[in-house]
Amino acid sequence: MTWYPSKEFFEELRTRVNADPDLFRRLGTVDMTLVVKIDYDDSSDCFEIVFSGYRCTGVRHLASVADAAKGSIVVSGPYSGWREMIENIAANGHADLGHTLNTLTLLDTPLRIEADNQLDADLFYRYQQNLQEFFDGAGRSEPVAESATVH
Amino acid sequence: MPHVSPSVEKALDTLSDVRKGKLDLSWMNSNPTGWGVRATPRDERGLGLEDINLVGQYGAVPDHGSIYGSMAPRGSEIPDDMPSLGCYDINDKSLVWAENVAHLYDEAVARQWSSARDIPWDELRPQRDDLEKAMCQVCTNLAEIEFVAGDMPAKWLHRINHDFHEVKLFLASQIFDEARHMEVFRKRALANGGGLLRSSPDSEELLRVILEAPNFTTASALMHILGEGFVLTLFRNGEMFALSAVEKKIFRLCMQDEARHVAYGTMHLKYFLEKHPEREPEIHDILQRGEEATFSLNQTQDTVEARAILAGGGLEHIDEGFAKLGYLFKKQIHEYLHRLKMAGIDRTSRLAIPLELPI
16 A cells, blocks of 8 residues: 555544544543654655544644644654555554554654653653554555645 | 440430431531532543632642641631641642642543553464563563552652642552553563563662652652653663564553653652752752662663663674664663753753763
């Protein structure tokens, strides 16, 4: 499966995670804003994903990371890194041992975490299982929306 | 009737009066200014501590706790003859408070998990001998150290004034979190054909420094910020180098709890130093001791070899594992210093341990 990042893609992940009321209820509440920053050779794409309580409450396509909400946690990396993660999830139904969010960010490559301060950055760890379940939504059987923009 | 004590006799007299219709009912008119409130849940997450703190005077946390020294709930009417229990000697808000503590308690309650049910134990598979032994050594180490974060809060819990119940509730939630951590690592060591391996004298030294800290704030700085901050990275480490979905889930769920504890400790220290800037040297002193003990613990041969084997993916790749551990150590220090900066204390030039490992 080839993945093209788009607001529709993340909206679909949002729909999937919210469609299972027990999923986040079992894991617990989340209060954070995640920004997925996808780096290309000469540009970036940013998507803001908001979590509150037991739900993913919103997705925005940002003009730049500067437009993100205060306190956001930015996970950034090259398009190839993000694509590999999503394709791995789609192929396996969930991230395999080498493609979880933590694994891909821990050594700061291919993905890295950035935040205004360490307490905000630590939110990425505080809600790790929820975030993993969100992205693992790409592995569920329903088709995931593709972008009209091809990179 | 056999002889009874005066207090039992008084209670029997009261019961007799009530049965005869001689009712008092003055309690119905007690606390008039605290009556008529209606706390409501903010959303589908239900009614939390943060919600009930918004009604009436019930969310007002005094700078100094009630002088009665009792367990009377904050905001209730306290009769003049309320006895003191004689154990609450931490009565200053600044010695325990963090602005995020009510939120963290609500989060803790919502995010409890079970090591029995929520770990996919049936997905354990036999591993190579070196890898299973390395995982079991890491689990032995973690089972050894985790419950200091149960013992430490427990040591101070019964001394904290009940007007700071948010802190007490959060610390109680932490004790249960750490119980779960101790049991899950013990379970993993015993669940896949291996067993517990070697306990660590160096671990015990750090645990001693934490348990013997002279007051709650220094104990919290040592444990929540330094100790649990380092362990948070160890958990991230464990998730990355997990041998199966089982360890992935264990370490991911544990890191969530640990990050919550770190958040409390960071914000408590911040609150404390804002109120008591003159006590910054005391914090530097205890962190100096803690840094030395933590470094020794982290670099003991058993610990570092086991972690390097897992990081490298086997004994034959241990050098690669050491390189990864070196990178992770720098990250641990970086994050620790940044948490301290958030709390208002800079140890960059005073760190008692290397910024990088010579590996």
